[in-house]
Amino acid sequence: MEGFFIVITLGLCATILLPLYRGVFGPTVFDRVIGAGFIGTKTIILILLIGVIYGRIDMFIDLALAYSILNFIGTLIVSKYFIRKGAR
Amino acid sequence: MIIGAKIFMIAGLFFFTTAAIGFLRFPDFYTRMHATAKGDTLGTLLFVMGLALYTLHYGIHWFGIVQGIKLISIAVFWFLASPTATHALLRSALESDLVPWTKDGKVVLAWPPKRGK
Numbered sequence: 001m002e003g004f005f006i007v008i009t010l011g012l013c014a015t016i017l018l019p020l021y022r023g024v025f026g027p028t029v030f031d032r033v034i035g036a037g038f039i040g041t042k043t044i045i046l047i048l049l050i051g052v053i054y055g056r057i058d059m060f061i062d063l064a065l066a067y068s069i070l071n072f073i074g075t076l077i078v079s080k081y082f083i084r085k086g087a088r
Numbered sequence: 089m090i091i092g093a094k095i096f097m098i099a100g101l102f103f104f105t106t107a108a109i110g111f112l113r114f115p116d117f118y119t120r121m122h123a124t125a126k127g128d129t130l131g132t133l134l135f136v137m138g139l140a141l142y143t144l145h146y147g148i149h150w151f152g153i154v155q156g157i158k159l160i161s162i163a164v165f166w167f168l169a170s171p172t173a174t175h176a177l178l179r180s181a182l183e184s185d186l187v188p189w190t191k192d193g194k195v196v197l198a199w200p201p202k203r204g205k
Contacts, residue, residue, distance in 0.1 A: 004094060008098075011101050012101065015105055018108035018111070018112055019112070019124075022120075028186065030181045031117055031120065034111075034174075037124075037128075037177075038107070038124055041131075041132055041166075041170070044132070045131075045132065045135045045136075048139055048159075052139065052142065057139075057155055058154075061155060061162070062158075064162060065165070068162060068165060068166055069165075069169075072169040072170075072172075075177060076172075079173070079177040079180040080176070080180070082180050082184065083179075083184060084183055
């Protein structure tokens with residue numbers, strides 16, 4: 001089961017590398033914002049998987065919950081800020 | 089129970105991969121957001137369900153049940169939060185006059201659409 005979790009974690013890391021292109025070279029600001037949000041979502045799952053691998057999931061669940069709230073608030077604030085300022 | 093957890097996690101990884109490929113390949117911001125939001129939410133939900141099933145394999149014990157409830161709370165919060173964030177970002181893009189993509193380059197609607205004042 002440890003090997004399965006490590007393989008899933010490596011697959012998730014490879015999936016994080018794909019939207020990094022959009023996050024860096026995105027045509028508009030909103031592409032970069034949604035790329036950052038996408039990477040943040042996968043980071044939540046990555047924290048949970050690392051908690052399972054270390055055998056300390058009771059601690060890492062709280063970290064993942066805090067990180068998800070941070071990700072949500074960050075996306076909301078950025079989308080409020082870029083009203084009528086993005087798209088160029 | 090471990091078989092169910094494995095199936096859930098592999099399905100979640102599949103949805104994450106398709107969301108990432110759609111995020112790279114679609115031509116427009118709106119279509120990219122469509123691919124990302126759906127795959128993201130469903131992948132997170134499946135992964136968290138798989139991990140909650142995995143924490144129950146220690147046996148029906150208060151540790152596994154409490155961790156499962158906390159994991160389900162993450163899933164419920166993210167299932168509410170991710171469409172809200174996507175909707176706010178889409179509204180921001182619409183307000184800043186980002187023209188949607190069409191195949192022949194002509195806009196279908198009168199763009200920008202009339203906003204209710």
